[in-house]
Amino acid sequence: MEQLHVETPSRSYPVYIGEGIRHQAVRLLEPVLKGKSRVLIFSDANVASLYGDEVKAALEAFHPVSFFSIEAGESSKSLEGYEKGLTACMEEHLDRQSVIIALGGGVIGDLAGFVAATYMRGIAFVQMPTTLLAQDSSVGGKTGINHPLGKNLIGAFYQPEAVIYDTETLVSLPDKEWRSGFAEMIKHAYIKDPEFLAWLKENVQSVDAMKKDTLRRFLKRSIAIKADIVKEDEKESGVRAFLNFGHTLGHALEKVSGYGDMTHGEAVAAGMIFSMKLSNYLQLSDWNIKEEASWLEKLGYDVEAPSAFSPAELMEAIKNDKKVQAGELAFVLVESPGRPFLQKVRESDVLDLLTEMKKGGVKYD
Ligand SMILES: NC(=O)c1ccc[n+]([C@@H]2O[C@H](COP(=O)([O-])OP(=O)(O)OC[C@H]3O[C@@H](n4cnc5c(N)ncnc54)[C@H](O)[C@@H]3O)[C@@H](O)[C@H]2O)c1
Ligand SMILES: [Zn+2]
Structure with missing residues (x-):
């Protein structure tokens, strides 16, 4: 496993890169999850069916975990998708001590990150990228959604607490x-x-x-x-x-x-x-x-x-x-x-x- 550290004025956080490291999520996220109330895994339908159960099961042994998945694709990075995400947070009773884990590509990272940035004025979030593109999107804290008039016009700078990049998940990528x-x-x-x-x-x-x-x-x-x-x-x-x-x-x-x-x-x-x-x-x-x-x-x-x-x-x-x-x-x-x-x-x-x-x-x- 390789490890990098991202330092920004608002937050410093680790980026772990390695084969199969989604199975080590509990250990790698220990500092983030300590003292937290609930975890919501936020994913899309494709990624949920491939890796959702595994990640949920691993975390569930130690924390109360809910799962939310949205339709795959850029069209979910919308005001409607954002509302659905927020609704899930409320339905799952997330509080300010909860953590959102974005499990997916850039669409999920941007959308779940923006939900995390704004739900109750901001709760913790973690990126678990599953696309090659997410080497760019999961680092740096740009989160947001599209508007019919333009891309990424609505959003927030909001850094994750950690990034877990499991390169094994890329094998299923088209x-x-x-x-x-x-x-x-x-x-x-x-x-x-x-x-x-x-x-x-x-x-x-x-x-x-x-x-x-x-x-x-x-x-x-x-x-x-x-x-x-x-x-x-x-x-x-x-x-x-x-x-x-x-x-x-x-x-x-x-x-x-x-x-x-x-x-x-x-x-x-x-x-x-x-x-x-x-x-x-x-x-x-x-x-x-x-x-x-x-x-x-x-x-x-x-x-x-x-x-x-x-x-x-x-x-x-x-x-x-x-x-x-x-x-x-x-x-x-x-x-x-x-x-x-x-x-x-x-x-x-x-x-x-x-x-x-x-x-x-x-x-x-
Ligand atoms: N925040 C940033 O700094 C930043 C930077 C670059 C791009 N972006 C944004 O990222 C988005 C694009 O991200 P993307 O290309 O990852 O798209 P994406 O999240 O839509 O993923 C692409 C497709 O691959 C599927 N998929 C994801 N992981 C998979 C896996 N392991 N195996 C099989 N299928 C998988 C998804 O379901 C989806 O259908 C754009 O909205 C772009 O604006 C953000
Ligand atoms: Zn880009």
Whole structure:
């Protein structure tokens, strides 16, 4: 088992990473569960049927445990899903000494975390991530839900008490979800670690290669990058914004494709290539787009996804994203691996680029 420590101004907590460690949850969570009244395991239907009973049984031997599961998928990260979660807390008589355990992917982590942040003004919560993507989402304390007008527009910064990352649960993850999570890992490498990026490019040329025994090592590296950034800037007033690389267009793609068709990571992958095109377009970088895109395409990402949608519709979605400040579009661009920067971009430039992509132009080879 590997262990990392995340330090933020509001809380410090351990991240445990290891094969089969869900079976050790009782021991690992001892400091968190000590003196607590009740535990609510919060999961989705898929994860509940795979790992719900095991985790419940392990904890039940020592604590009163309730279980709540919601429909799987991004659509549960909604006001309705949030209400259902809160109702479960009330029905199960959770009090301020209770603990919520988020057992699932980023959707459950974000939703259960937000429920924990707001139920009775905040009760303890623990992340037990089960997707590759959750190497990003389970660390850092961003919790929240979507609104029909935009993604993650409602939420709170609320750190977990601990993260238990059992890599054995990833064996049941569909390839599409491996790809989704891997995109966030690529993102961490692009913004912070050129060496890690080179290593990933050399060693990971297929989805199967993501699943190799090197996984735990690069999972740890990726989480460490995220933890470093969050330590420096918990509430996103500075460097944390770089984690949004690929997300401005990514969120717009998720929205116009109807939340769920495209996974978060697939949208982010297309968003990262778009950002590179944009920075070349603005003459702020000199990316070899063909080279960057061909690696992502080999891994199965559709980096030309924006061209399937109307530029005006994408623009509308971009403008609803919370990264738009005072009417200016703030894009995270990367000059070269490890050198991200925040750039105000004119709406017309983004629209021009989207329009050219739609026509099949702008390849920047
Ligand atoms: N809070 C953050 O910092 C942060 C960072 C990145 C992404 N996110 C959010 O995370 C969400 C995406 O997370 P996700 O990709 O994990 O999606 P998800 O939670 O919807 O999981 C993807 C799918 O895989 C299934 N699944 C989960 N674990 C499984 C397992 N072990 N075996 C088989 N199936 C499994 C789920 O039921 C679901 O159908 C988005 O809403 C995104 O906005 C948050
Ligand atoms: Zn993301």
